[in-house]
Amino acid sequence: MSMSSAHDTAHAAPPLVELRSASFGYGDRVVVDRVSLEQRAGEVVALLGPNGSGKSTLVKGLLGLSEHLGGEVLLFGTPIERFRDKPRIGYVPQRHSLSQTVRATVREVVATGRLALRPWWRPAAAVDATTVERALEAVGLADRAGEDVAALSGGQQRRVLIARALAAGPDLLIMDEPTAGVDAANQRVLADVLAGLVDTGTSMLVVTHELDAFRDVVTRIVCMDRGHVDFDGDPAAYATGHRSHERGSGHHHSPDDTREAGLAAVVSDPLPTREENR
Numbered sequence: 001m002s003m004s005s006a007h008d009t010a011h012a013a014p015p016l017v018e019l020r021s022a023s024f025g026y027g028d029r030v031v032v033d034r035v036s037l038e039q040r041a042g043e044v045v046a047l048l049g050p051n052g053s054g055k056s057t058l059v060k061g062l063l064g065l066s067e068h069l070g071g072e073v074l075l076f077g078t079p080i081e082r083f084r085d086k087p088r089i090g091y092v093p094q095r096h097s098l099s100q101t102v103r104a105t106v107r108e109v110v111a112t113g114r115l116a117l118r119p120w121w122r123p124a125a126a127v128d129a130t131t132v133e134r135a136l137e138a139v140g141l142a143d144r145a146g147e148d149v150a151a152l153s154g155g156q157q158r159r160v161l162i163a164r165a166l167a168a169g170p171d172l173l174i175m176d177e178p179t180a181g182v183d184a185a186n187q188r189v190l191a192d193v194l195a196g197l198v199d200t201g202t203s204m205l206v207v208t209h210e211l212d213a214f215r216d217v218v219t220r221i222v223c224m225d226r227g228h229v230d231f232d233g234d235p236a237a238y239a240t241g242h243r244s245h246e247r248g249s250g251h252h253h254s255p256d257d258t259r260e261a262g263l264a265a266v267v268s269d270p271l272p273t274r275e276e277n278r
C-alpha cells in the first residue's frame with residue numbers, strides 16, 4: 001500500500017509496521033476491525049478520522065496497550081508477540097500536558113527516555129547525556145533544560161515528551177494528537193520541530209485532528225472511520241476528494257486521558273505496560 005519506491009528494492013528492509021487484516025480492541029470488543037496497512041522507513045503518516053473511529057486504539061495496538069484481537073501485526077518484520085526491541089518505537093501519548101505533580105527538570109524527564117536502554121544497575125554514561133542534549137536541541141528546549149517542567153507551557157511540555165521519546169533513538173516515532181490543546185503559535189513551533197525531525201530521517205505516525213499544522217511534513221494520509229481504513233494515499237489525493245472526513249469531528253478528551261498521560265509521563269519505560277496504563 002505504500003507508494004514508496006523503496007518497495008522495489010530487492011533487499012529492502014521490512015516495513016516499520018505491517019498490519020494484515022489486524023484487529024484491536026478492549027476485552028472482547030473489536031474497535032479496529034481487520035485493518036491492512038504498512039508504513040515504510042521515511043514515511044510520515046497522518047492518521048485522521050472522527051472521534052471514536054479507532055485511531056488511538058490502532059496506535060496503542062502497536063505498543064501493546066490495546067489488545068491484538070486478530071490478523072497479523074509485524075513490527076520491523078517481527079510478529080508483535082515476539083517483538084522485544086521496544087526502544088525502536090518512540091511514543092508520545094495523547095494528553096494535554098505533563099502532570100503538575102511531576103517534580104523534575106526538563107532534562108530529567110527527557111533522560112527517563114534512556115532508562116529502557118540500559119540495565120537498572122548501570123549508571124548513565126556520557127552517551128546518555130549527549131543523546132539527551134541532542135534531543136533537547138531537536139525540540140528547541142536546550143536553553144530550558146534546567147527548569148522545572150511544571151513551569152513550561154502546554155506546548156513546551158509536549159515538546160519535552162517528544163524529546164523524551166527521541167532520547168531512546170527510535171526508528172519510528174508515534175504521536176497521538178501532539179497539537180491538541182496547543183495554541184496556534186506553539187502549533188507552528190511543533191510543526192517546525194517535526195519538520196526538523198523529518199529532515200534527519202525520522203519516520204513518524206501522527207494521530208491528529210489538525211492536519212493543517214503538519215501539511216508540509218506529511219507524506220501519506222490514512223483515514224479511519226468506525227474501525228476501518230477508508231482512505232490511504234498521498235496528501236494531494238486526499239485534498240482533492242476526502243476533506244469531508246475532517247469536518248464535524250469535534251474533539252474531546254475523556255477524563256482517562258489525563259490519568260493515562262500522568263502515568264506515561266513518569267514511568268521509566270518509554271512504552272508503558274498494559275498494567276501501568278490501566
Ligand SMILES: Nc1ncnc2c1ncn2[C@@H]1O[C@H](COP(=O)(O)OP(=O)(O)OP(=O)(O)O)[C@@H](O)[C@H]1O
Pocket residue numbers: 026031049050051052053054055056057058252
Ligand atoms: N481503554 C478502553 N477500554 C474500552 N474501550 C475503549 C478504551 N479506549 C477507547 N475505547 C473505545 O474505543 C473506541 C475508539 O476509541 P479511540 O480512542 O481509539 O478513538 P479515536 O479515533 O482515537 O478518537 P479520538 O479522536 O476521540 O481520540 C471508542 O468507542 C472508545 O470508547
